[in-house]
Amino acid sequence: MAWVITEACxxxxxxxxxxxxxxxxxxxxxxxxxxxPAECIDCRMCEPxxxxxxxxxxxxxxxxxxxxxTKAHEFxxxxxxxxxxxx
Amino acid sequence: xxxxxxxxxxxxxxxxxxxxxxxxxxxGIVGAGGGGFPTYFKYKAPQQHLMVNATESEPGYWADKLVxxxxxxxxxxxxxxxxxxxxxxxxxxxxHEKDREWFADYAEHAGDLYDMRYAPNTYAMGEEKxxxxxxxxxxxxxxxxxxxxKRRPGLPLDAGIIMNNSETLLNVYRALFLGKPFTTKFxxxxxxxTEIKVYEAPIGASFAEILEIAGxxxxxxxxxxxxxxxxYLHEKGIDELGTGDAYVKRTTNALFVLLKYKQGKEYAxxxxxxxxxxxxxxxxxxxxxxxxxxxxxxxxxxxIVSEGDEVEYxxxxxxxxxxxxxxxxxxxxxxxxxxxxxxxxxxAGGAIAQEEAETEAEAEAKAARPRPR
Numbered sequence: 247m248a249w250v251i252t253e254a255c256x257x258x259x260x261x262x263x264x265x266x267x268x269x270x271x272x273x274x275x276x277x278x279x280x281x282x283p284a285e286c287i288d289c290r291m292c293e294p295x296x297x298x299x300x301x302x303x304x305x306x307x308x309x310x311x312x313x314x315x316t317k318a319h320e321f322x323x324x325x326x327x328x329x330x331x332x333x
Numbered sequence: 334x335x336x337x338x339x340x341x342x343x344x345x346x347x348x349x350x351x352x353x354x355x356x357x358x359x360x361g362i363v364g365a366g367g368g369g370f371p372t373y374f375k376y377k378a379p380q381q382h383l384m385v386n387a388t389e390s391e392p393g394y395w396a397d398k399l400v401x402x403x404x405x406x407x408x409x410x411x412x413x414x415x416x417x418x419x420x421x422x423x424x425x426x427x428x429h430e431k432d433r434e435w436f437a438d439y440a441e442h443a444g445d446l447y448d449m450r451y452a453p454n455t456y457a458m459g460e461e462k463x464x465x466x467x468x469x470x471x472x473x474x475x476x477x478x479x480x481x482x483k484r485r486p487g488l489p490l491d492a493g494i495i496m497n498n499s500e501t502l503l504n505v506y507r508a509l510f511l512g513k514p515f516t517t518k519f520x521x522x523x524x525x526x527t528e529i530k531v532y533e534a535p536i537g538a539s540f541a542e543i544l545e546i547a548g549x550x551x552x553x554x555x556x557x558x559x560x561x562x563x564x565y566l567h568e569k570g571i572d573e574l575g576t577g578d579a580y581v582k583r584t585t586n587a588l589f590v591l592l593k594y595k596q597g598k599e600y601a602x603x604x605x606x607x608x609x610x611x612x613x614x615x616x617x618x619x620x621x622x623x624x625x626x627x628x629x630x631x632x633x634x635x636x637i638v639s640e641g642d643e644v645e646y647x648x649x650x651x652x653x654x655x656x657x658x659x660x661x662x663x664x665x666x667x668x669x670x671x672x673x674x675x676x677x678x679x680x681a682g683g684a685i686a687q688e689e690a691e692t693e694a695e696a697e698a699k700a701a702r703p704r705p706r
Contacts, residue, residue, distance in 0.1 A: 247455050247463075268566050269598045276610075287565055289458040294486035298474060303463075 247304065248283035252311040254300035255279055260285060261330055263292035263301060270328040281296055282323050291323060338512040342410055343507045346417035350379060351510060353418045358653055359661040361515040361583075362509035363529040365457075366498030367566065369584040369629040372505065372660040375495050379419040383412075384468075384489075384496040387428045387436070388452055388459035388513040389624045391563025394587065395533050396519040397499040398435055399612050404503055412447050416498065421495075425450045427468050458565070460490055461496045469494075470577040488558055514663035516647055517616060518581050522547040523603075524590035525557060529605045533614040535665035536624030537680070540579040540588055542568055546615065549590065550576055558593035561585050580623040580677075616646070622666045623651065626676040632657035633676040650678055 251263070255278035261277060264272045271285035272292065281292070283304070295299045302308070304315055335355035341346075358373035366386065385408075388399040390442045403410065412424045424447035428436045431454050433515075450468035455671060462473040470495075474487035489496045497505070499551055500519050507513040518536055522543060523529035530547045539553050550555075554574040560567035560581060563586070570579045573593055627633030634651030638644055644664040651662030664680055671681040 247457075287458055288456065288460070288463060289566060290460045290463060293475070302475075303466075 247288040248318070249281050249288070249290070250283075250295075250302050250304050250307050250314050251279050251281055252300050252302060252307060253278075254298035254315045255296075258275055258300070259324060260297050260300050262295040262297065264329055266291045266295050267328075273323055273326055273328050274323075275317075280318055282321070282328075283318050284323075301309035336512075337508070337514060340510055342414060343688055344511075345407075345410075345414040345499070348418055348509070350376065350419055356508050357505060360504070360513070361660040361662055362501065362504045362508060363515070363583050363628060363631065363660060364498060365500035365504065365518065365583065365586075367562070367586060368585050369582075369631070371660055372501055373633060373660070374658055375490070375497070376419060377492055379421070380490055380493045380495045381422045382494045383415055383419075383421045383424045384450075385424070385426050386461060386466070386498045386503060387432075388458060388464060389425060389499075390457055390459035390585075391400070391565055391587065392601055392603040393523055393589075394521060394563060395529065395605065395607045396521050396586065396612070397422055398432065399435065400499050400503055400519055401439065403612060405442070407481060407503060407506045407510075408439075409442060410510065411445065411502060414509060416446075419483075419573050423448070425468070427452055427464055429456075430454050435497075439692055442629055462487065463490060465492060465494060467564060476697070485518050490673055498598050510550065514647055514649070514661065515583065516663050516665040517614075519612065520581065520585055520587050522588045522590070524559075524600065524603070525592055526554075527590045531606050531608055531612045531615065533612055534581050535616060535619055535622050536583055537624035537677075538581045538615065539621070539623075539663050540544065540581070540620045541574075542619055543581070543588060543615065544590070546618070547588075549574070556593060557590055559588050560597060561588070562597075563587050563589055564591075564597040564603055567597055570621075580625075582625060583628050617666075619666060621668060621671075621679065621681045622664075624662060624665055624678045624680065626651045626662050626678060627659075630658055632659040634662045636662075636673050636678060638670050638673075638678070640670050640672060644668065644670060644680060649678065676698070 271282045335352045354373045362372040429451045430451045452467040456463045457465040471492045472494045476484045517533045552575045557568040557574045561570045571685045638650045648664045648665040653659040668682040669682045672679040
């Protein structure tokens with residue numbers, strides 16, 4: 247189980263989720279934030295914080311946004327620190 | 334009819350929903366799992382289904398499981414009473430798959446009164462909406478539109494459910510059946526260099542004092558820190574032992590000891606065995622308390638005591654106010670009110686300090702010994 251940040255984050259990147267994540271598993275992926283599923287503990291603290299309702303449980307991501315799940319799994323987290331990033 | 338007093342099962346069952354809600358409010362019960370949401374308010378809108386969240390989740394936790402082990406009879410009576418008072422059609426005990434064996438005695442008694450629900454271990458954090466998804470066919474909506482045109486996150490009640498954690502419900506039992514207010518917190522002390530202990534600690538007790546009781550040489554352990562919570566979810570405790578202090582809140586579930594340069598999540602694989610001695614009560618065994626009049630989601634209660642007053646254990650010291658959510662506040666130790674500042678009531682000399690108690694005990698033992706002729 248993990249949570250997934252989707253389309254609505256693009257152009258918003260308000261970062262409320264980054265601030266509340268207790269395990270710092272949210273990274274800056276450029277256009278949007280991204281949750282590392284290997285580190286997510288499924289605590290759900292981020293979901294209600296998102297002002298644009300971009301965060302879904304991985305088993306509830308809408309059909310047209312499934313590619314965000316794949317991206318979250320395949321993203322290379324090794325080169326960046328979690329958090330706000332440069333934007 | 335909502336006085337704090339002992340009641341038989343029949344008397345509790347005869348309470349109206351309003352009376353029971355008022356007892357919970359006066360008793361000061363808030364969600365003990367960590368949320369701290371006032372319990373009485375959940376019961377103002379009774380639902381069909383009561384779910385017990387017994388899926389304590391932080392790595393190494395045992396307190397809720399021990400609470401269930403030691404209080405089966407109380408939970409059975411409470412389930413019967415809650416059905417009568419609030420008209421629940423269903424009561425469910427929700428536990429993790431991995432704890433099936435631990436809860437075997439609850440499974441044995443399950444039937445018409447309540448059922449057992451086993452949550453996949455992957456729902457690791459015990460978050461209530463995840464748990465509902467894991468053990469029922471219903472789902473809490475992600476968001477709800479409110480009549481004033483706003484949106485709020487969905488709540489269990491949107492799926493016809495009231496969920497409480499184990500300890501919270503034991504506190505409801507104590508209020509309704511025993512007339513006892515919420516003055517103690519079940520918590521575990523564990524982590525680095527610390528063998529796990531599970532205590533029933535007075536709310537407002539000092540972290541440093543509890544750590545000493547648990548066998549940690551606080552003054553000489555500057556390399557250690559302690560957080561209020563577990564490896565994952567926690568709040569600030571003491572950043573360097575021997576410097577400063579923190580106090581047990583209504584939402585404190587653990588004092589987790591860690592090397593001060595480490596992060597909690599580095600202890601994610603922490604495993605513990607339940608302590609052989611079970612839950613040890615520290616009531617009467619701490620030297621004082623800083624009792625909060627408020628808390629998360631709470632408007633502070635109005636203090637009804639003043640500096641210098643003597644108070645007894647379980648004496649009311651704060652009256653709930655009408656604005657927002659507010660609950661009654663009660664002395665968790667006996668002693669003298671030494672200050673009321675920043676919505677904290679400090680009670681000093683609640684019990685005899687540990688060292689003094691030991692000296693006295695030794696003196697008593699000596700006195701009791703037959704003298705040689």
